[in-house]
Each structure stands twice: as C-alpha cells, then as structure tokens.
Amino acid sequence: QLQLVESGGDLVQPGGSLRLSCAAPGFTLDYYAIGWFRQAPGKEREGVSCISSSGASTNYLDSVKGRFTISRDNAKKTVYLQMNSLKPEDTAVYYCAARWKAMCIMTNEYTYWGQGTQVTVSS
Numbered sequence: 001q002l003q004l005v006e007s008g009g010d011l012v013q014p015g016g017s018l019r020l021s022c023a024a025p026g027f028t029l030d031y032y033a034i035g036w037f038r039q040a041p042g043k044e045r046e047g048v049s050c051i052s053s054s055g056a057s058t059n060y061l062d063s064v065k066g067r068f069t070i071s072r073d074n075a076k077k078t079v080y081l082q083m084n085s086l087k088p089e090d091t092a093v094y095y096c097a098a099r100w101k102a103m104c105i106m107t108n109e110y111t112y113w114g115q116g117t118q119v120t121v122s123s
Contacts, residue, residue, distance in 0.1 A: 002027050002112045006096050009117030012086055020081040020117060022096030029072070033102040034079040035110055036070065038092035038119075047106030048094070049081060057104045064090075086121045094119050 008020040022034060035050040049060045049070040058070050069082040079096065094117050097110035 002032075002098060004096050004098060004112055004114035006094060006114045006117040009094060009119045011120045011122065013123050014087060014121055016086050016121070017082070017084045018086065018119060020083065020094055020096075020119070022079040022081075022114060023077055024098070024112075028074070028077050029079060029098065030074045031101050032098040032112075033104050034070075034072065035097045035099075035104070035106065036081045037095045037097060037108075038090075039095070039116075040089075040092040043092075045095070045108065047108075050104035050106055051079060052104040053101055059104050059106055061106070083119070086119075088121050090119060091121050092119060093117070 036048045039045040098112040
C-alpha cells in the first residue's frame, strides 16, 4: 500500500520560504496525481495545490497563487511545494495526497494521505 511521507515543515518568519516534500518510500509516484492540502486549527481542510500525474496540469488555491509552486521530480520520486512570501494565515498542518492515474483536483477525493507536516509562520 502506498504510504506518503511529508517533510520540510518548520517555524518561519512572515515573508520567509519553505519547501515541502512528499515522497513514498519504495514506490514511484509517476502515475499518481498529487494534491497538497492544509488544515489550520478550527478550520476545514482545504486544497492548496495539485499536479497531474504527467505534471502537465497544476492548480492553486487563489490565496497562494503567485507565492506557491508545485512541482514533481519523478526521478527522485518526490513532489515538492515551494512556498514563498509566507503569511501567518498559511500556518497549518500540510498534507500530501495521491490518486492513481487521475486528474489534478483540489477536493478531498484522494486515495492515499500522508500524516502531515506542521508549517508555522510567526514572528
């Protein structure tokens, strides 16, 4: 069974940057669409970004457009979320999720989920 592992979360000051990684040890993510989601305390989980299995299609939450970039390196079996110009409202647990040979979607219909990585933006 595919197990996803996120990494890269940290405490960062407003305006700073982080790069999150999503990997599946022992598996290749080549044929999976990958989504990044986040959940802040007391809020619903929301889709942040997604990338199709080919990498040709991406999508972003409006509030992160121009600041976040999703990419995939199939040779390294990893999907990244580069987060720049971070704001306190970006504070959340970030999750990656995978769907087999699927379109990039921003809703929760993903088969596999990671355990999450904490991102805190604070001065």
